[in-house]
Amino acid sequence: MAIAAEVGTLRLSDAVNRINVSPTMAVLMEAEKLKARGVDVADFGPGEPDFPTPEHIKRAAIRALEENRTKYTPTGGIMPLREAVCEWHAKNLGSSYTPKECIVTAGGKLAIFNVIASLINPGDEVLIPSPYWVSYPDIVQFSAGVPKFVATLPCDKFCLRATDVEKAITPKTRLLIANSPNNPTGAVIPEGEFARILEVCQRRGIWLLSDECYSHFVYGSAKPFSIASLPGAKDSVIIAGSLSKTFAMTGWRMGYALAPEALVAAMIKLQSQTVSNVTSVTQYAALEALRGPMDSVAVMLAEYDRRRAKIVSGLRAIPGVECTEPQGAFYAFPKVPARGGKGVGDSTVIARELLEHEHVAVVPGAAFGAPAHLRLSYATSIERIEEGLRRLTRFFSGAAA
Ligand SMILES: Cc1ncc(COP(=O)(O)O)c(C=O)c1O
Known part of the structure; x- marks a missing residue:
């Protein structure tokens, strides 16, 4: 019997039918098509650093190739790297994990996927602060979990509040995903509020999954912070981390999760039946990133800060556009009117x-x-920000291009 494989008749799994292609990727692809035709695009799309991966990290990868480190590695990552993740996290973010509580994953995204797939059963509710990173609801739905959104508001700088988390918890709630600094809002949860959120999660018996992908991009007097640094946090906290943004390594696919040993063991089991291991060469590059100098991170942060000031003031100068000042990450998230500046916009x-x-x-x-x-x-x-702002001003003021 033939399996129908034409478009439209192909019978796919319910799991894959529950999810969508990442909408951020869709926009990037449209912009790429225009660029390929030679069009000058002011591109505010990319969710990745425009800086190259630092030289010393690239050289470590080249060395690894020359030394033929090109074979399978242990599923959870080479032991020196798991040690380095724990040491780096302890030094920079004040935690105290051991390598058995660490798994190396193909990007932060796979860390989050592994966590959800290991913990969530059909019907389990997962609290997701909204606005949210696009992938959270889909990853939850892939496991037949139910995303429940907890609103954060521009008038409160999009800060997640413990009281709102508590109100959203039901007997079916299993986990909360916190993302600070936040994509897309740039919100940073103040340490005191984060501690209260943890207290709610612990009292109500739910996991707190903290996505620290942008941990090192915080502005003003804020310092990188991990909820895992608080005493007694480790039993109910899971950390998803990534080298993608911190070290300008998005294409290398290097992330990690830090969690209680039994959960890490489950994630290693899952990973043993999927990607097997993160690319060996990437792991050696990551080892250098975590053990080597971090000067490049400070350089990037200072530059993002300059750009942040430019884009926020430029957006605020456009009539009808309202822009909260992002406290971290590298996104502005303005509320906008319709074209021409009138009425409510449909994004x-x-x-x-x-x-x-x-x-x-x-x-x-x-x-x-x-x-x-x-x-x-x-x-x-x-x-490019200045050029983009000129075009945005023209668009929202109703003047023809
Ligand atoms: C909030 C957030 N978490 C996780 C990720 C995953 O990044 P990666 O898989 O490249 O480590 C991203 C990427 O854009 C993100 O914005």
């Missing part, structure tokens, strides 16, 4: 119109659960 329409009429690439806020907002990445040069 999906606006993003399409912006690309079409002004060749400006942004990600519609609808992808993050906030349909009146746009996400603009400022991981792009000051000159």
